[in-house]
Amino acid sequence: MLSLRDVNPQQREAIKTVDGPLMVIAGPGSGKTRVLVYRIAHLISIGVPPYSIIALTFTNKAAKEMKGRIRDLVGEKSSSLWMGTFHSLCARLLRYECSKLGFEKNFSIYDTQDSLNLIKSVMSQLGIPTQQFNPSAIQNRISRVKNQLLTPEVCTAQAADLFEEKVAAVYTRYQIRLKENNAMDFDDLLLHPIHLFTTHKKVLSDYQDRFRFILIDEYQDTNHAQYVFIKLLADKFRNLCVVGDDAQSIYAFRGADIRNILDFERDYIGGKIIRLEQNYRSTKTILAGADQLIKKNGGQINKNLWTDNRQGEAITLLECEDDKDEGERISRRIFADIQSKKHDFKHIAVMYRTNAQSRSLEEAFRRNSIPYTIVGGVEFYQRKEVKDVLAYLRCLVNPKDNESVLRIINYPNRGIGAVSVKKILHYAAQRVLPLLSVLTETKDIGGLSEKTKNACASFGSLVEKYNKLRQQISIGELARALVDELGILRIYKDEGTSESMSRWDNVQELLSGISEFDASREKATLEDFLQEVSLVADVDRWDTSFNAVTLMTLHSAKGLEFPTVFITGLEEGLLPLYTPQFENNDVEEERRLFYVGITRAMERLCISRAHLRFRYGDLSYQTPSRFLDEIDSSLIVIDTAGASPTQSKFRTNGILRQRKRATRTDRETGSPYFTDVDPHVDYTSDEEKILDVGSLVEHEYFGRGKVIYVTGKGDTTKAVVDFDSVGRKNLMVKFARLKLL
Numbered sequence: 001m002l003s004l005r006d007v008n009p010q011q012r013e014a015i016k017t018v019d020g021p022l023m024v025i026a027g028p029g030s031g032k033t034r035v036l037v038y039r040i041a042h043l044i045s046i047g048v049p050p051y052s053i054i055a056l057t058f059t060n061k062a063a064k065e066m067k068g069r070i071r072d073l074v075g076e077k078s079s080s081l082w083m084g085t086f087h088s089l090c091a092r093l094l095r096y097e098c099s100k101l102g103f104e105k106n107f108s109i110y111d112t113q114d115s116l117n118l119i120k121s122v123m124s125q126l127g128i129p130t131q132q133f134n135p136s137a138i139q140n141r142i143s144r145v146k147n148q149l150l151t152p153e154v155c156t157a158q159a160a161d162l163f164e165e166k167v168a169a170v171y172t173r174y175q176i177r178l179k180e181n182n183a184m185d186f187d188d189l190l191l192h193p194i195h196l197f198t199t200h201k202k203v204l205s206d207y208q209d210r211f212r213f214i215l216i217d218e219y220q221d222t223n224h225a226q227y228v229f230i231k232l233l234a235d236k237f238r239n240l241c242v243v244g245d246d247a248q249s250i251y252a253f254r255g256a257d258i259r260n261i262l263d264f265e266r267d268y269i270g271g272k273i274i275r276l277e278q279n280y281r282s283t284k285t286i287l288a289g290a291d292q293l294i295k296k297n298g299g300q301i302n303k304n305l306w307t308d309n310r311q312g313e314a315i316t317l318l319e320c321e322d323d324k325d326e327g328e329r330i331s332r333r334i335f336a337d338i339q340s341k342k343h344d345f346k347h348i349a350v351m352y353r354t355n356a357q358s359r360s361l362e363e364a365f366r367r368n369s370i371p372y373t374i375v376g377g378v379e380f381y382q383r384k385e386v387k388d389v390l391a392y393l394r395c396l397v398n399p400k401d402n403e404s405v406l407r408i409i410n411y412p413n414r415g416i417g418a419v420s421v422k423k424i425l426h427y428a429a430q431r432v433l434p435l436l437s438v439l440t441e442t443k444d445i446g447g448l449s450e451k452t453k454n455a456c457a458s459f460g461s462l463v464e465k466y467n468k469l470r471q472q473i474s475i476g477e478l479a480r481a482l483v484d485e486l487g488i489l490r491i492y493k494d495e496g497t498s499e500s501m502s503r504w505d506n507v508q509e510l511l512s513g514i515s516e517f518d519a520s521r522e523k524a525t526l527e528d529f530l531q532e533v534s535l536v537a538d539v540d541r542w543d544t545s546f547n548a549v550t551l552m553t554l555h556s557a558k559g560l561e562f563p564t565v566f567i568t569g570l571e572e573g574l575l576p577l578y579t580p581q582f583e584n585n586d587v588e589e590e591r592r593l594f595y596v597g598i599t600r601a602m603e604r605l606c607i608s609r610a611h612l613r614f615r616y617g618d619l620s621y622q623t624p625s626r627f628l629d630e631i632d633s634s635l636i637v638i639d640t641a642g643a644s645p646t647q648s649k650f651r652t653n654g655i656l657r658q659r660k661r662a663t664r665t666d667r668e669t670g671s672p673y674f675t676d677v678d679p680h681v682d683y684t685s686d687e688e689k690i691l692d693v694g695s696l697v698e699h700e701y702f703g704r705g706k707v708i709y710v711t712g713k714g715d716t717t718k719a720v721v722d723f724d725s726v727g728r729k730n731l732m733v734k735f736a737r738l739k740l741l
Contacts, residue, residue: 022273023261025301028279035243043213056083056084056230086222088531088535091109109183109185128170137163145171149228190225193229216241221249223255246300247294248595250596252589261301283309286315315631316606322610323360323613327361328364350549351597353574361551374550385492391404401434406421416456423446439457554575554596557597560600564606566606566607569608570607570627570628576625620713696740704724705722707720
């Protein structure tokens, strides 16, 4: 029998509650992973067949770690357990069942960039100008409606304006093109299983019988499509266990719906609720600060976090002159932390709200010889040279994948120009044939030179050759031979620049990754490898053994922990981040995001703000984040070395200015807003008046409003104005013709 002596009473109850719906509300650092691991091991130990269990996580990294821990507890019999991300397990299911939906099992999975390229192609085909309609905006809207389970037909019928009409038209043609390419995008991996279950009741019943026990991690971050998929799968036996924390719901921008966890008791009547409130990670001080902050949010599941850990030191607030000073001060703190705590660099993380903030931090770390690694940025599998090689491999697996063929038809250069490609595409479309299949028939295509026809035939023969080799050699050997024949590595080496050598390194790393994948599996296939890399996240490739400070966005920090954590940019407009449609719900999500960052810290937490920061190319005064006032001052010690919170000197446009900060309160919303003005400096000319945060203005069309954010200077000044009639608008002040009231 599985020993449970290492778990507390609440954890034990969650582990041993086998039948019926169960929601485990797991505060940060409360051992939710331990509960999931032991619960699965317990099910297996009492006789539940591992193949009857499906566990859905939000990262492949988490799934891999949990599988290893389960194997340590119950042995190799756990290998038939289905565990992975929603997308990876749905892709696995579709490999078995996709023929019922008109796909072949060797379908390609298009990532965000592949999808965007196809959308641009569809827009060109439909004559929709990309200058007028942003392809990324259309892509985002299509993704949103897919996650709402809306079909192209419904979108067409519901289109309320010109943009929605264009989205519906692109969506309709985009789905057709995907099917022609025998491809699915990320959203399809959730959409198609739901369509399969609702149109093939026998298939749904079979999978309900198969997966009698369902476990979901990070349930607060599920979207509507994931919610429906789980609802269908759990409907027969209702042995559903969801683990999550509404206070850590931070992915609304990706479609996550916090109502899924808030409404669990309504959706699964009679379900049991267990709260894990003991924190094993953070000091009492850090936990108290996090708890005070998150309690400012309304409409949340009640929980009282506590810990037996030591009190710990106060939270440090760095008051910095600017973002450069912020980087330098953090660098000094890192060295001090290593010396005083005897930590390694890998025990330290620096977190920020936006990727752009990493620039000044990276510069400071390079100046101070601090090793660092970035989680995020340009992901490895999104790099051009890597995607080029993967496109060749995808063509071998899925000959119908026209987008992959188009990517490499003239790479390396074969002399097949854009005009020739257009003619070949037209010929293939007329005959309703995949692009790859007509490359050996180019003699029948008018307007192509003999050289182009030979190049096309050579390309087609190359793909055919390696398709045959797939049956004879390992995938590692296959990839290496293909890259060698193409001469890609030689091209980068001959070029000899630092950038080309970096590309050379990346291709070599890809080849090593394929060989490693091959060696780690008994029957490794190219299809399996391509599916795995298409669904990998940036955090999945994070090497924790490398002794370096970790730089990451707050969103990437979910589920991680570090002895020392720095959170930068505690300023209005940055954290919380202002968007044109900034509303109270956004404030609550931003607060949850800060809460997630705080609760990553185990022993030491340091937060920072700058008085000046370069944003959008302009140097602008920053005002303290409202969140700083939401943590009791007794928990915070302010470090003003190098910058005074009340009076600091800054050099802007060659003028030395004395700056004073005045704080006021918005009586209508209760939110603080700030103005950074020197009473001794006249910022206005005779013709203009100052436009300040809090100013009341009137617009010709929008009416009366209040300025809530100002950035830039001179002709580039921008303002966010909250109008009584239409809400918040982003305006270029030069053209807005605002009347100051």
